[in-house]
Amino acid sequence: MSKVVVLQHVAHEGPGRIPAVLRDFGIQTEVRHLYKGDEVPSDLDEIRALVVLGGSMGVADVGSEKFPFLAKEVDLLKRLVAADRAVLGICLGAQLLAHAAGAKVYPNVKMAPGGPGQPPKPVEPTEPLPEFGWAPVSFPFPGGTEPIVFGMTDGAPMFHWHYDTFDLPKLPPPAEAKPGGPPPPTGNALLSSTAKCRNQAFRFKNRLFGFQYHFEFTEKDIDQVLSTNRADVDKHMGDYGAAQIRDETKKYYVRYARLGERLLKNWVQFLRVYEETL
Template sequence: MRKKRALIIRHVPHEGIAGYRTPIEAAGYHVDRIDVEDPAFRSIDLTEPDLLIMMGGPMGVYEQDRYPWIACQLRRLSRRLEADRPTLGVCFGAQMIAHALGAKVYAGPRKEVGFHTVTVHHDVPDNPLRFIDGQPILHWHGDTFTLPGNVELLASSHVY
């Protein structure tokens, strides 16, 4: 039997996969990670992994002129979303999903920096983030987005 594969995309070198590895492996996945600056990233078919997780970064999805890889990733992400493949976005990764689905991404009311609790939305059946409910998580963001149609909000903070 083939082991399911999870691919984690890292947008900046200091953005680790933190506490994601253990629960993902416990769910039966083999976890791979790739950085967007890795030359191999350009040729990866993002529809292939059984689970795709896109991490955060200081950039905004609207900064495609400064980060040329954003447009390339958005095109491939759109194909994955059209194929209805399981995809999770964390911070900037969530912006990418929202933008690919036609949502507006914009500067939020204020920056949120530091360790703050996260509220997991339990109205989502089998919410994959249920293990972080009420846990202090590092926040370092200032952008937000409208929620695209047919997308479930899994968790939020007191600001976002």
């Protein structure tokens, strides 16, 4: 029987509430601990859906001897992208999915407003703009009408932990495209943004989803991430950054957990409907 396979990259970023939510739908989950030597799956017939979690490494580490599983993951994701098979990437997982789909992944930096009709441009010299801790996300139209984000509201508090961002993957232009004609379909939808990072979540094709922010964590998961990465917090948020994150966790967690479970349930229900129409 096919199952949802979850790929975990580091000990302190586990699947959180994902297995419990899927269990409520009668869906079997298998967590593979890649950092312990578990294998990246190769047989697509064994995978009903793939969930790729976060981690301290990045797309720049693909091919590194230190993280040999990353290259295998990207190869697997390329096959899943080509087949439009169900994938949910979270944080690093979203970056790996975007990379496998041909999009650029790069450090998130401070942006300056562009001129009339022009997109924002990086501030020179470039200034890193990581996101650590809590920040509200928005659901811009038309991405906010996507089934996976039904029930979400602008300003929903989500937990962020990343240095990098990504472009949205795009379908290759059709061979018969003519100059001056309508723009070719991109195959993507922007689902979420924050003030610091525009491309927070996306859908590509029909069943490929990437979320830069975490919506799956338990309170224990958040504390483990914070404790493990305390040096990053102190560097970018100052001596009181960790205390601020912990205070905000007490304030936001109940709502965050409810919204996160809503996202997961939306994902499962969307995939079930999609499978029934095939």
